[in-house]
Amino acid sequence: MKAAGPDTARRLSAAILIPLVLFAALALLPLAAQFGPKAYILSLGTRLMIFALAAISLDLILGYGGMVSFGHAAFLGIGGYAAGILVDEGRGDLLLALPLAMAASALFAAATGYVSIRTRGVAFIMITLAFAQMAYFFANTLSAYGGSDGLSLLARSGVAGLPLMKNDTAFFYVVLAILALAFGACRLLVASPFGQALEAVRQNPGRMAAMGYDTDRIKLIAYAISGTLCGVAGFLLANQTEFVSPSYMAWQRSGELIAMVVLGGMGTLHGALLGAVAFLALEEILSDLTPHWRLVFGPILILVVLMGRGGLVGLIGRMRR
Amino acid sequence: MTEAPALALDGLTKSFGSLVVSDAVSLSVRPGEIHALIGPNGAGKTTLIHQVSGHLRPDAGRIALAGTDVTAMAPHRRARLGLSRTFQITSVIPAATARQNVVLALRPATAAGLRLWPDPAGDAALAARAGETLALVGLEGRIDIPASDLSHGERRALELAMALAPSPRVLLLDEPMAGTGREESAHLLRTLAALKGRCAMLLVEHDMHAVFSLADRVSVLVGGRIVASGAPDAVRADPAVRAAYLGDEAALC
Numbered sequence: 001m002k003a004a005g006p007d008t009a010r011r012l013s014a015a016i017l018i019p020l021v022l023f024a025a026l027a028l029l030p031l032a033a034q035f036g037p038k039a040y041i042l043s044l045g046t047r048l049m050i051f052a053l054a055a056i057s058l059d060l061i062l063g064y065g066g067m068v069s070f071g072h073a074a075f076l077g078i079g080g081y082a083a084g085i086l087v088d089e090g091r092g093d094l095l096l097a098l099p100l101a102m103a104a105s106a107l108f109a110a111a112t113g114y115v116s117i118r119t120r121g122v123a124f125i126m127i128t129l130a131f132a133q134m135a136y137f138f139a140n141t142l143s144a145y146g147g148s149d150g151l152s153l154l155a156r157s158g159v160a161g162l163p164l165m166k167n168d169t170a171f172f173y174v175v176l177a178i179l180a181l182a183f184g185a186c187r188l189l190v191a192s193p194f195g196q197a198l199e200a201v202r203q204n205p206g207r208m209a210a211m212g213y214d215t216d217r218i219k220l221i222a223y224a225i226s227g228t229l230c231g232v233a234g235f236l237l238a239n240q241t242e243f244v245s246p247s248y249m250a251w252q253r254s255g256e257l258i259a260m261v262v263l264g265g266m267g268t269l270h271g272a273l274l275g276a277v278a279f280l281a282l283e284e285i286l287s288d289l290t291p292h293w294r295l296v297f298g299p300i301l302i303l304v305v306l307m308g309r310g311g312l313v314g315l316i317g318r319m320r321r
Numbered sequence: 322m323t324e325a326p327a328l329a330l331d332g333l334t335k336s337f338g339s340l341v342v343s344d345a346v347s348l349s350v351r352p353g354e355i356h357a358l359i360g361p362n363g364a365g366k367t368t369l370i371h372q373v374s375g376h377l378r379p380d381a382g383r384i385a386l387a388g389t390d391v392t393a394m395a396p397h398r399r400a401r402l403g404l405s406r407t408f409q410i411t412s413v414i415p416a417a418t419a420r421q422n423v424v425l426a427l428r429p430a431t432a433a434g435l436r437l438w439p440d441p442a443g444d445a446a447l448a449a450r451a452g453e454t455l456a457l458v459g460l461e462g463r464i465d466i467p468a469s470d471l472s473h474g475e476r477r478a479l480e481l482a483m484a485l486a487p488s489p490r491v492l493l494l495d496e497p498m499a500g501t502g503r504e505e506s507a508h509l510l511r512t513l514a515a516l517k518g519r520c521a522m523l524l525v526e527h528d529m530h531a532v533f534s535l536a537d538r539v540s541v542l543v544g545g546r547i548v549a550s551g552a553p554d555a556v557r558a559d560p561a562v563r564a565a566y567l568g569d570e571a572a573l574c
């Protein structure tokens with residue numbers, strides 16, 4: 001819950017302006033791509049949006065709920081494998097496969113969340129990491145679906161029988177629509193009684209319990225929503241790359257998701273959006289310049305986080321002041 | 322049959338290691354009654370309040386709210402049964418405004434309690450009710466200030482507003498006067514006096530003026546044990562109490 005202080009108007013406008021600019025730029029990207037390496041631009045743009053979706057889902061529990069999940073990539077994997085396996089079994093249509101991917105993610109979130117949310121701080125970090133590692137090793141044993149080599153998708157999911165996502169531009173817009181929908185839904189969620197309670201539980205669980213809130217239940221619901229949403233990102237990622245492997249769930253991937261949210265600014269949603277875009281764009285540019293790009297990338301991340309509490313969104317806010 | 326007490330503790334016992342902090346504590350608060358619990362620092366008053374609210378589990382004994390055994394119940398379920406509390410160390414939601422804090426306190430009793438999408442109409446109604454409660458504790462001019470920007474005394478008043486807002490059956494107050502200024506504590510005293518009879522209160526307080534002007538009954542806790550309990554005047558005159566507790570604070574009596 002944000003306080004209605006004197007700079008609320010400014011912060012509110014940033015909350016509208018940043019996503020507006022980003023979504024407008026994304027919507028126009030396929031047009032701009034005509035004048036450049038089209039396939040590359042479209043593929044990068046789609047990837048940005050998929051990770052933005054994953055970052056937003058993580059921000060729900062990390063920024064709003066104060067739960068530092070170090071195992072969020074597990075949901076990318078679950079969504080990805082659901083897509084891969086269902087396509088493999090000839091049941092890959094989005095209208096069936098996506099709900100199933102979401103259900104599988106929700107189930108995993110509910111089961112692991114039930115245990116995890118009872119812990120706090122470092123214990124929560126470690127337990128979510130442990131569950132993700134279990135999922136990672138389990139995927140390695142799925143010999144029917146490629147084991148450690150991963151699984152190639154024969155084709156992307158159709159939509160109601162139509163090959164709507166086959167075309168890269170069409171797929172781009174499907175992902176954009178899903179991202180916009182998810183972003184809007186999350187905005188409503190964080191403004192809802194539930195969202196306000198979640199933020200308050202992060203700040204003072206004892207007080208919330210004393211007022212009649214079931215704090216465990218609130219955290220579990222948030223965790224399940226977040227995992228389900230991240231499963232959607234995994235489903236889309238597998239469709240984009242037409243490939244899914246255990247590496248989807250690697251702990252490095254979970255770390256990258258946290259870095260995106262922190263880089264952009266936690267607990268704002270548009271921060272996660274911006275963070276994912278900035279993270280992947282920076283990675284793309286730096287890895288183009290030098291093979292030792294990680295040596296530059298790390299310090300930049302640390303600098304932004306240290307200089308601008310509140311990440312990029314916080315930096316932008318202070319520049320506008 | 323007489324009405325069940327609003328709150329009844331029966332043989333409540335709790336130890337931290339070898340330190341017994343609640344030693345077979347039994348006491349009751351009748352509906353509308355103010356029962357003050359006094360005792361020196363470290364006597365176990367706060368620990369007792371934590372057990373009543375469910376933030377700590379007793380090792381033995383029973384807690385009943387209006388006749389319902391709540392000993393094993395989670396704090397939020399006790400709150401739903403009409404139990405409210407304040408904390409000795411002020412406990413509010415820092416980033417939320419005064420009004421939002423009180424709205425949060427009101428919501429669990431409403432249909433929109435944990436709705437997943439916004440509820441503008443419900444929010445407006447709750448905001449209006451929150452404004453009234455904030456006026457009651459003297460915060461009418463500070464409604465839109467984040468709790469973290471309020472003064473210490475204002476935060477204590479806010480916490481009281483959060484505890485009062487849902488019209489509790491039983492109110493637990495852990496040293497509400499502590500650290501408040503002279504004017505603020507006078508206001509607080511008037512607020513509590515005005516509430517008298519509307520909800521049962523278990524009042525932990527060091528301010529003897531407040532205790533003896535508000536309480537219907539006083540119990541004295543020393544080393545985890547109730548050493549005296551009764552009408553204020555009787556307790557004040559009890560030689561054992563004077564020796565154990567009031568003696569060194571004679572000026573207060």
Ligand SMILES: Nc1ncnc2c1ncn2[C@@H]1O[C@H](COP(=O)(O)OP(=O)(O)O)[C@@H](O)[C@H]1O
Pocket residue numbers: 337340342360361362363364365366367368369
């Ligand atoms: N969590 C705890 N672990 C160990 N000892 C505690 C704990 N909480 C309180 N105590 C001890 O229990 C005793 C009673 O504390 P408390 O209930 O806060 O007293 P009061 O509120 O009457 O001043 C004190 O000696 C205190 O140090």
Ligand SMILES: [Mg+2]
Pocket residue numbers: 366367368409
């Ligand atoms: Mg105390």
